[in-house]
Amino acid sequence: xxxxxxxxxxxxxxxxxxxxxxxxxxxxxxxxxxxxxxxxxxxxxxxxxxxxxxxxxxxxxxxxxxxxxxxxxxxxxxxxxxxxxxxxxxxxxxxxxxxxxxxxxxxxxxxxxxxxxxxxxxxxxxxxxxxxxxxxxxxxxxxxxxxx
Numbered sequence: 603x604x605x606x607x608x609x610x611x612x613x614x615x616x617x618x619x620x621x622x623x624x625x626x627x628x629x630x631x632x633x634x635x636x637x638x639x640x641x642x643x644x645x646x647x648x649x650x651x652x653x654x655x656x657x658x659x660x661x662x663x664x665x666x667x668x669x670x671x672x673x674x675x676x677x678x679x680x681x682x683x684x685x686x687x688x689x690x691x692x693x694x695x696x697x698x699x700x701x702x703x704x705x706x707x708x709x710x711x712x713x714x715x716x717x718x719x720x721x722x723x724x725x726x727x728x729x730x731x732x733x734x735x736x737x738x739x740x741x742x743x744x745x746x747x748x749x750x
Contacts, residue, residue, distance in 0.1 A: 606694050609658040609674045615698045616662050616672065623705045626665030633658050668704060668744045672697060684709075685742045687722050689734045699727050711736060711749045720749065 606612040613629055620627035657676035664670045673681040680697050682689045684704060692700055703709050709724040712733075720736040722745070736745060 604695070604698075606697075609660050609676060609694075612674050612680075612694050612697060613660050613662065616701070619698055619701055619705070620664060623666075625705075628663045628665075630661045631658065632660070664701075668742075670701065670704060672701075684722060685745050686740055687734055687736050687745070689722070689724070689732060692732060696726055696732075700724055700732065709748065711741075711745050713749050720745075 604615070606615060613631075617627060617629075619625075659676055660674045662672040662674070664672075668685050669683075670685075671683045673683075674694060674697070675681070678694045679690075680692045680694055682692050682697065682700060689700075703724050703726070709722065712721045712723050714720070718738065720738060720741065722734045722736050724732045726732060741749075
């Protein structure tokens with residue numbers, strides 16, 4: 603697992619993944635405290651953080667199935683949305699591994715009978731997993747095809 607020190611490094615890694623898996627990719631960048639989503643408390647016209655740095659946030663959308671989008675935050679984490687299921691607080695360094703698991707078919711949905719519910723389970727390196735609750739009403743055909 604490589605360390606991704608910046609948002610731009612993560613975007614570059616995602617572009618490489620898109621090329622490897624022959625997927626379309628669309629990237630938009632927000633640079634500056636007045637544009638990034640977590641810096642809404644910044645004053646009008648203030649573009650840098652108090653330490654003088656420019657926060658950089660990126661939004662990446664992948665083509666194909668599953669529908670995946672990634673919002674990379676300047677705080678070393680990301681929000682990954684898979685078929686409408688939001689997976690918050692994924693470490694920026696884990697984003698490429700998370701997407702590889704999705705694109706390689708390693709991710710699955712675990713069903714539970716009582717109380718009824720579903721969880722998207724994405725394996726990560728180091729015997730870790732990311733689990734996210736999936737409401738039954740939001741199961742898409744792609745998610746339903748991975749229920750165990």
